[in-house]
Structures are given as C-alpha cells and as structure tokens.
Amino acid sequence: MPTRRELANAVRALSMDAVQKAKSGHPGAPMGMADIAQVLWCDFLSHNPTNPDWANRDRFVLSNGHGSMLLYSLLHLTGYDLPIEELKNFRQLHSKTPGHPEYGYAPGVETTTGPLGQGLSNAVGMALAEKVMAAQFNKPDLDIVDHYTYAFLGDGCLMEGISHEVCSLAGTLGLGKLIAFYDDNGISIDGEVEGWFTDDTPARFKAYGWQVIEHVDGHDSDQVRKAIEEARSNTSAPTLIICKTIIGFGSPNKQGSESCHGAALGDDEIEATREELGWTAAPFEIPADVAAEWSAREKGQHAQKNWEDKFARYQEAYPQEAAEFSRRVNGELPDNFVEKADEYIAKLQANPETLATRKASQNTLNAYGPLLPEMIGGSADLAGSNLTLWEGSKGVINDDASGNYVYYGVREFGMSGIMNGMVLHGGLKAYGATFLMFMEYARNAVRMAALMKAPSIFVYTHDSIGLGEDGPTHQPVEQLVALRSTPNLDNWRPCDQVESAVAWKQAIMRTDGPTSLIFTRQGVAQQQRSKEQVAAIEKGGYILKDCDGTPDIILIGTGSEVQLAVEAAEQLAQQGTKARVVSMPSTDVFDRQSADYRESVLPLSVTRRVAVEALSKDSWYKYVGFTGAVVGMDTFGESGPAGDLFKHFNITTEAVVEAAKSLL
Numbered sequence: 001m002p003t004r005r006e007l008a009n010a011v012r013a014l015s016m017d018a019v020q021k022a023k024s025g026h027p028g029a030p031m032g033m034a035d036i037a038q039v040l041w042c043d044f045l046s047h048n049p050t051n052p053d054w055a056n057r058d059r060f061v062l063s064n065g066h067g068s069m070l071l072y073s074l075l076h077l078t079g080y081d082l083p084i085e086e087l088k089n090f091r092q093l094h095s096k097t098p099g100h101p102e103y104g105y106a107p108g109v110e111t112t113t114g115p116l117g118q119g120l121s122n123a124v125g126m127a128l129a130e131k132v133m134a135a136q137f138n139k140p141d142l143d144i145v146d147h148y149t150y151a152f153l154g155d156g157c158l159m160e161g162i163s164h165e166v167c168s169l170a171g172t173l174g175l176g177k178l179i180a181f182y183d184d185n186g187i188s189i190d191g192e193v194e195g196w197f198t199d200d201t202p203a204r205f206k207a208y209g210w211q212v213i214e215h216v217d218g219h220d221s222d223q224v225r226k227a228i229e230e231a232r233s234n235t236s237a238p239t240l241i242i243c244k245t246i247i248g249f250g251s252p253n254k255q256g257s258e259s260c261h262g263a264a265l266g267d268d269e270i271e272a273t274r275e276e277l278g279w280t281a282a283p284f285e286i287p288a289d290v291a292a293e294w295s296a297r298e299k300g301q302h303a304q305k306n307w308e309d310k311f312a313r314y315q316e317a318y319p320q321e322a323a324e325f326s327r328r329v330n331g332e333l334p335d336n337f338v339e340k341a342d343e344y345i346a347k348l349q350a351n352p353e354t355l356a357t358r359k360a361s362q363n364t365l366n367a368y369g370p371l372l373p374e375m376i377g378g379s380a381d382l383a384g385s386n387l388t389l390w391e392g393s394k395g396v397i398n399d400d401a402s403g404n405y406v407y408y409g410v411r412e413f414g415m416s417g418i419m420n421g422m423v424l425h426g427g428l429k430a431y432g433a434t435f436l437m438f439m440e441y442a443r444n445a446v447r448m449a450a451l452m453k454a455p456s457i458f459v460y461t462h463d464s465i466g467l468g469e470d471g472p473t474h475q476p477v478e479q480l481v482a483l484r485s486t487p488n489l490d491n492w493r494p495c496d497q498v499e500s501a502v503a504w505k506q507a508i509m510r511t512d513g514p515t516s517l518i519f520t521r522q523g524v525a526q527q528q529r530s531k532e533q534v535a536a537i538e539k540g541g542y543i544l545k546d547c548d549g550t551p552d553i554i555l556i557g558t559g560s561e562v563q564l565a566v567e568a569a570e571q572l573a574q575q576g577t578k579a580r581v582v583s584m585p586s587t588d589v590f591d592r593q594s595a596d597y598r599e600s601v602l603p604l605s606v607t608r609r610v611a612v613e614a615l616s617k618d619s620w621y622k623y624v625g626f627t628g629a630v631v632g633m634d635t636f637g638e639s640g641p642a643g644d645l646f647k648h649f650n651i652t653t654e655a656v657v658e659a660a661k662s663l664l
Contacts, residue, residue, distance in 0.1 A: 002290045004221040007042065008034040009277045010077060010290050012250055015069035016273060017283040018090040018097070020264045025091060025099065028247040028260040029067030032218070033152060033183050036243055039224040040150060040181075041074055041296070044232070048300030049079035052107040055329045055426065056307045058147045059110050059126045063119030064154035064183065065100040066262065072097045075108040077286070077294035082106050084284055103424070103452040111424050112452050115444055117160030118417050120180065123151035124166040125421020125430075127178035127238070128396075128406070132376065133427050135402035137325050142314045144307075144325065148232070151180045155193050158182065158201060162445075165414030167238075171209030174398035176235035179228070183218070185247040191258045202242065211239040218243030250277045328374045328427045331511060337371050341505045344368075348498045349534050352526040357559070358461040358519040360497035362387035364504045369393075369404075372429065372508065376422065378406035379433040379459075380415050385521075386433035386461045412438045416445035419456045423449075429508065433459035435467075436476040436518055443482070449514040450488040457507045458516040463493065464614035465649060466522045466560055471639030478616045480518065484587055488513040492586045493613075495562035496526040499585045502537040506589070522642050524560045527583070540589025541601055545569055547578035553660050554602060556582045556611040556623055561651065564612050564631075568656035577664060580606075587619065608663040614651045629659040 011034040019025035040060075047057045062071045069090065075082045082096060086106070089095035096106040100114030110126070113119035127149040134145040157163055170178055182201065186193055202212045211234050213227045224243065231239035248260030251273045265273065274280070281287055286294075315322040327334070344367045369375060369390045376396075379388045394403035408415040412434045419430040439446065439460055449456045465475045483491045490513065492503035500519065507515035527544055536542035541556075545566055553572070557565035562583050569579035582601055584590055590598065602609075602623065609628040611620035617632040624630060631651055638645060646652060 002287070002293055004038055005035070006290060007293060008038040009250070009279050010286050010294065011037060011070060011073045012277065013274070013279050013281065014073040014076070014087055014284065014286075016265050016270055018069050018072070018087050020267070020270055021088060022091040023264055025069060025264065026066040026262050027069065027265055028187070029064055029154060029183065030070035030073065031249050031251065031260070032185050032245040032247045033067065033070055033181075034249070035219045035221060036181055036224050036245070037070060037074055037152075039221050040228065041078060042294070043225060044228055045150065046147060046303050047296065048304045049108070049297050050301055051304060052080065054304050056145065056147050059123070059149040059425065061110055061113065061119045061123040061126070061149070061151040062101055063113055063123065063151050063157045064116065065113030065119060068097070068099065068101045070152075071101050071109065072106065075106060077291070078296040079300075080106070080108045082108070088284055103454075111421065112448060115448065116154070116156040117162040118445060118448055120151055120153050120157050121162050121166040121414055121417025121445070122421035122424065123149050123178060123180070124170045124175065125418035126425040127170065127175040128173060128418060129422040129425035129428050130177055131173070131175060131401040132396060135400065137321055139314070139318060142310060142317065144311055144314050148177045148179060151178070152183065153180055154183045154185070155188050155197055158199070159197055162413045162417060165411040166418060167205065167210065168208050169409065169411060169414060169418070170238045172398065173396065173401070174209070174236055175238045178238040179231045180238070180240050182240055182242045183245055184242050185245045187247045187256070187258050187261060189258060189261055205240045209237055211237045213239060213241045216241055216243045218245035219249060252276045324373070325427075331426065333509065334371055337508070340371055341368060341501070345498060345501045345505070345534060348501055349529055353497060354523050354525045355497060356520050356523050357494050357496065357500045358387045358521060360494075360500035361459065361504065361517065361519050362390060363497065364501045365390035367501070368504060368508065373404070374427060374429045375431070376404050376406065376428045377431050378408050378415060380408045380412045380438070381410045382434055383407070385435070386459060388431070388433045388459060406432075408432065412441035413445055416442035416449070416456070416458065420445060420449050420452070420454050423454045423456050424452070429455070429457070431457035431459055433461065435462040435474060436460035436479055437462070437474050439479050439483070446483070446489065446514065446516070447486060450486050453488055453513045455510050455512070456514040458514060459519070460516055461519045462521045463518045463559060464520070465633070465637040465645045466520055466614060466642045468521070468642040468645065469639055472636040475637035476615065477633050477636055481616045481618045483516055484619050490515045490586055490588045491518065492516070493518040493559040494585045495557070495559055495583055496524050498526065498529065498534065499537055499583070503585060506538055518559065520560045522560065525563050527562065527566065537585065538589070539593050539597065540586035540591070541582055541584035543580060543601055544583040545581035547573065547580055549578065551580035551606055552578045552664060553608040553610065554580045554582060554606050555656060555660065556584055556609065556620070558584050558613050561612045561614055564651070564653050564656050567653040568660065571653065571657050572660055577660070579660065587623075608660075610656060610659045610663065612651065612656050614646065614649070627663070629663060631655050631659055
C-alpha cells in the first residue's frame with residue numbers, strides 16, 4: 001500500500017506537470033499543501049465523485065485559487081469526471097481546467113476563486129447556509145443537514161480586507177462546521193511576507209471567537225489528522241488550523257522561495273524534483289496502487305446511500321418537511337408563487353399609492369415572504385433605511401439559526417460574498433442590501449456572482465441625488481453604469497410600487513444569474529397602466545404613455561425620473577408635439593427581448609429621443625444615439641434637500657421639455 005507521502009506526491013507531480021505543459025501557472029501552493037489535502041480528502045471529506053451535487057456533501061473551497069492544480073488533481077484522483085486529458089489542457093481555451101477554479105466548468109468545483117479572500121467569504125456563506133438549513137429542517141432524531149465546509153487559504157487571503165469582515169461574523173454566529181486551513185508558508189509573489197505581513201494571526205482569530213490550532217507541521221500527516229479531529233470536535237466555533245508549510249515542497253532548488261509561486265519549475269527542476277520525491281512515474285501517469293488508494297467513488301456512494309436511507313426515514317416521519325427540503329435543494333419555487341405574485345401586482349395597480357420604492361420593496365417582501373421560506377435577507381447595518389426587514393423576518397443568531405434574516409453589520413463586501421456562498425450551497429435564496437453608493441465596497445463580489453451566474457439578489461436603496469442632505473459621499477452617480485455594463489447581471493430601477501413588485505418577482509424567478517434591485521429614498525407617484533402594460537413590465541422596457549400615430553419624439557425614463565418624462569410628454573402634447581414615454585426599469589432585460597419587440601417600443605425610424613435619469617448619462621447614448629439628448633448627471637452631487645438638488649442639477653420636467661425641443 002502506498003504511503004501518505006506517496007499519495008501526496010501524486011498531487012505534486014500532476015500539479016508541476018500540468019503547469020509545465022501550460023508553461024503558466026502556480027505550482028508552489030499545490031506542492032506545499034499536498035500533504036494537508038491528502039489527509040483531508042482521504043480521511044475526512046464526505047463527498048461522492050459520482051454525484052457532485054449530493055445535498056449533504058462536505059464543501060471544499062480553495063480560496064487561494066491560483067493553486068488551482070491542487071483542486072484539479074484532487075478531483076481527478078478521487079474519481080470526478082475530470083479525465084487526465086483535461087489536466088493536460090490546463091489553462092487552455094475551452095478546457096475544464098482554467099487558470100483559476102471556475103464554477104460550472106469542472107464537477108466538484110464549488111465556487112469560482114482567484115480574487116483572494118472571496119473564496120473564504122463564500123465558505124462562510126456555505127457554512128452559514130448549513131447551520132440555517134440544519135436549524136430549519138433537522139429533528140432531534142434525524143439530522144438530514146449535517147456537513148462541513150473546509151477552506152484552504154494563504155497569506156494573501158488573510159491580508160485582504162474581506163477576510164476580516166467575514167471571519168469576524170463567522171465567529172459571532174458560531175459557525176462550528178467551518179474549518180479553514182491557513183497555508184503559512186511565509187511567501188507571496190513579492191517574496192518573504194515578513195516585510196509586509198506581520199500580523200499576530202492566531203490572536204486575531206481568537207479575538208473573532210474562533211478556535212485556533214497552531215504550530216501544525218503541514219508536512220506531518222499525523223499532526224494534520226489530529227488537528228482536523230480537534231477542529232471537528234468543537235462545533236460551537238469555527239476553526240483555523242495554522243499549518244506551517246514549505247512552498248513548492250520537493251523542488252530542491254526552488255522550494256521555500258517566490259520563484260516557484262507563479263511560474264513553471266522548468267524541465268530540469270522537475271526532473272530534480274522527481275528524484276527528490278522518489279517519483280518515477282512518467283508525466284501525467286499515476287501508478288495503479290496510488291490511483292486505487294485515492295479513488296473515493298465507492299466510499300462516496302456508500303456515504304450518500306447511508307444519507308438516503310436516513311432521508312427515507314425522515315420522509316416517513318416528516319413528509320411535509322421532506323417535500324419542502326427536496327423542493328428547496330432542487331431550486332424549485334412553490335407552485336403558487338407566480339400566481340400569487342401576479343395577483344399582488346394587479347392589486348397594487350388597482351390601488352395607486354405614492355411612496356418611495358424602498359418602501360414598495362418592503363411591502364413586496366411582506367407579500368412574497370410568506371410564500372418563500374427559502375428567502376434569507378439581510379442588510380449591511382442599514383435595515384431601517386433599506387427597509388429589508390419584513391413582518392416575518394427573524395434574525396439568525398448563534399444560538400438559534402432557524403431565522404431568515406442576517407444582521408451583517410457594516411460589511412458590504414463580506415455580505416455580498418457570504419450571499420454568494422449561501423446561494424451556491426443551495427436551499428436558500430439570498431438577498432442583501434446597502435445604499436447604491438456602497439455597492440462600490442462590494443463591487444468584486446457582485447462581479448463574481450455574475451461570473452458564476454449565481455442568482456444572488458443585491459438590494460440597493462438611496463439610488464440618486466434624491467438621497468439629499470447626506471451629500472455626494474452618499475449620492476451615487478456612476479455606479480449604475482458599472483452595474484449595467486456587467487455581463488449576466490440584471491439591474492432593475494423601478495419607477496413605482498408596481499414596477500418594484502415586478503422587479504422582485506423577476507429577481508426571485510431568475511436562476512441563471514444575479515439581480516440588483518435599485519430603489520429610491522424619496523416618494524414617487526404611481527403610473528397609470530392597462531393590464532397589457534402591467535404584463536409588459538417584465539420585458540424590461542415598455543410603452544407607458546403613447547400618442548396617436550408615429551411619435552415625433554420618444555422620452556425614456558427610469559426610476560423616479562419616469563414621472564418627469566410623463567409630465568414632459570404632457571407639456572409637449574399641449575404644444576402640438578407627439579411624444580411617446582418609455583419606462584425602462586431594466587435595460588439588461590429589455591436588450592434580451594426580440595428585435596421585433598424592441599422595434600415596437602423604440603422604432604428605429606424615430607431618431608429624436610431623450611433619456612432622463614438622475615445618474616451618469618453614459619448608459620443612455622446606446623438608446624438615444626449620438627444625435628439624442630440625455631438629461632442626467634455629469635458631476636458629483638451636493639448636500640441639500642432632494643428637491644433643491646434636482647433643480648440645481650437641472651433634472652426637471654422643464655429640462656426634459658427643453659431637451660426635446662432642441663431635437664425637434
């Protein structure tokens with residue numbers, strides 16, 4: 001039987017061979033963490049390579065994603081559908097083994113990692129999801145949700161600010177089934193980290209409320225095994241296992257230095273490493289006895305079968321809860337959700353009300369929330385301003401995780417990364433809120449959600465200079481341009497309570513990407529609509545107010561500025577100009593409609609167009625053309641009452657009328 005070191009050397013060999021063949025990559029971390037990975041994956045990780053989506057599997061996150069060959073080697077060796085040809089195609093176009101782990105490319109990759117620290121935030125979200133789901137479904141005699149989340153991380157992950165945000169919250173919430181392994185090798189790209197990273201990491205994590213296991217030799221399998229056992233024995237607090245390792249372990253001339261961090265070892269050094277490790281197999285070849293020992297297929301099938309037997313007992317004893325659990329982990333909405341949502345939307349249209357769309361959002365949560373037990377909300381310390389709490393909200397706390405609302409504290413970036421982790425875990429539909437301005441803190445996590453096509457729901461209130469007296473530090477201008485330019489991200493900026501309810505419905509129904517919902521602080525008037533117009537809202541853009549015959553000009557509005565477009569159209573009509581008003585709450589969704597539909601709303605023959613939005617103008621030239629006009633912001637805002645600001649920056653009905661006249 002092969003030794004543990006020989007098993008770990010299989011990971012080292014595959015990693016250095018793949019990086020060498022690609023002439024690109026990071027061999028140091030996989031070679032340094034191979035011994036830790038061997039103990040975890042062979043002795044502790046509960047997973048089924050033949051069914052990567054098994055609901056009760058342990059989750060493994062490689063937060064230091066540049067070491068992706070570690071993960072690909074583990075997946076291949078344990079029996080996932082990742083053949084050796086894919087490892088040979090490492091970092092090549094259209095392979096399942098891209099330079100950093102990409103969710104959806106290879107089975108067994110739980111999340112996309114690479115931006116350091118974000119994998120750790122996702123792991124916190126997965127561990128939080130496990131704790132919430134366990135509290136909601138487990139019975140004293142039957143634990144159907146019972147798994148761990150393991151994360152590998154390096155110095156870079158711990159230097160990133162997001163690690164502070166999420167690890168602090170993980171300790172507060174007592175995420176005892178989260179176990180993180182810190183690869184303490186003292187090396188980053190620029191060299192020895194002692195010149196720029198001298199934190200007392202153990203003290204830092206102890207202060208967060210974590211269990212910290214120090215002084216573990218990451219190349220001593222017995223020490224690693226004992227550390228994992230100790231970590232698993234404490235389910236009241238997350239654990240950080242600090243493993244001292246040598247980067248590039250086994251490379252006689254490059255180990256322990258930055259030279260093996262982000263570059264291939266080279267043919268000569270690989271030969272020297274093979275000799276150093278006693279590894280005689282040819283490149284990309286694994287000896288039969290080593291391969292047999294690594295395979296987790298039989299063990300994984302057995303673990304899943306045991307769980308399925310337990311779930312069968314659960315179904316018999318608790319049929320209603322079992323059906324609900326299955327629905328949620330399968331990502332299915334309740335059968336009556338669409339019907340009930342449409343009834344609510346119709347009711348709103350029939351009962352006009354002037355109110356802020358952030359309040360309309362809260363009202364919608366009160367309507368939809370009881371239908372969706374999988375919804376878990378939150379806010380970055382702005383619940384009273386974002387209005388994300390609804391009548392059925394119950395806080396998730398350390399001692400009782402059965403709730404549906406997370407108080408994230410002032411942690412916008414951490415909140416967004418945790419949300420992504422919860423969504424990827426499955427069984428929960430997560431939304432989290434802050435001011436639109438502070439999307440900036442969370443920008444990269446929003447981008448990662450879009451990259452992974454994870455259906456997180458980002459709620460952004462106080463969406464323009466309409467925020468008022470808090471001034472330009474809090475008034476967004478350019479943020480929506482960035483959001484609208486992000487692939488796979490749907491952005492909704494509704495103009496009233498009806499569009500707000502439709503936007504929430506679409507966000508909840510979406511399964512192939514994230515959504516941002518953008519709401520006003522100030523009150524907005526409800527628009528008149530026919531039944532057909534209400535139905536058209538979900539197309540992202542529609543004719544809200546039309547004229548007889550071909551319009552002379554088209555006015556396009558979004559959010560609170562739709563009312564300005566409507567009033568301008570009325571004034572233009574009095575002056576003999578035929579104007580069409582288009583409400584476009586979601587440019588992203590509108591752009592996906594058929595060419596015929598888009599032509600019916602914005603006919604190419606009508607070239608005179610004006611768009612109005614109290615944000616940066618840049619999004620709108622796509623729709624008005626270079627000969628059109630945009631009424632919007634070219635500068636940052638100012639501090640003052642909202643009404644005064646709209647006048648000061650000339651975002652008014654009169655400004656829309658004048659812009660239209662200038663084109664006629």
